[in-house]
Amino acid sequence: MSDFISRQQDVLRRIIREYNTGARSLNSLIINIETVANSIGNLRFSEEISPLILSMEQINAAMIEENRTLTDLEHGSVTEQLLRLEELTMKINQSAKT
Numbered sequence: 001m002s003d004f005i006s007r008q009q010d011v012l013r014r015i016i017r018e019y020n021t022g023a024r025s026l027n028s029l030i031i032n033i034e035t036v037a038n039s040i041g042n043l044r045f046s047e048e049i050s051p052l053i054l055s056m057e058q059i060n061a062a063m064i065e066e067n068r069t070l071t072d073l074e075h076g077s078v079t080e081q082l083l084r085l086e087e088l089t090m091k092i093n094q095s096a097k098t
Contacts, residue, residue, distance in 0.1 A: 008036050026059065027060050045092045
């Protein structure tokens with residue numbers, strides 16, 4: 001199982017890297033994070049990342065509704081959520097190894 005989770009971590013890193021380079025929209029980022037989380041199938045992981053995804057979804061909805069790009073504050077918030085996501089995936093991977 002840990003090999004599978006490690007591969008999913010790699011997918012998440014690629015998705016985040018693509019977002020950070022502008023190759024992926026925030027909406028696409030969110031959808032792909034949800035897809036990876038669902039494929040991992042770990043209830044604890046899903047519960048822990050739900051607030052991170054919700055935060056990004058709220059920012060994305062505001063951007064779409066107001067037809068604008070990210071503000072600096074929103075960009076910082078998304079970056080923080082992505083760092084927390086990386087920490088959670090590492091924690092899940094470690095628990096899968098034990």
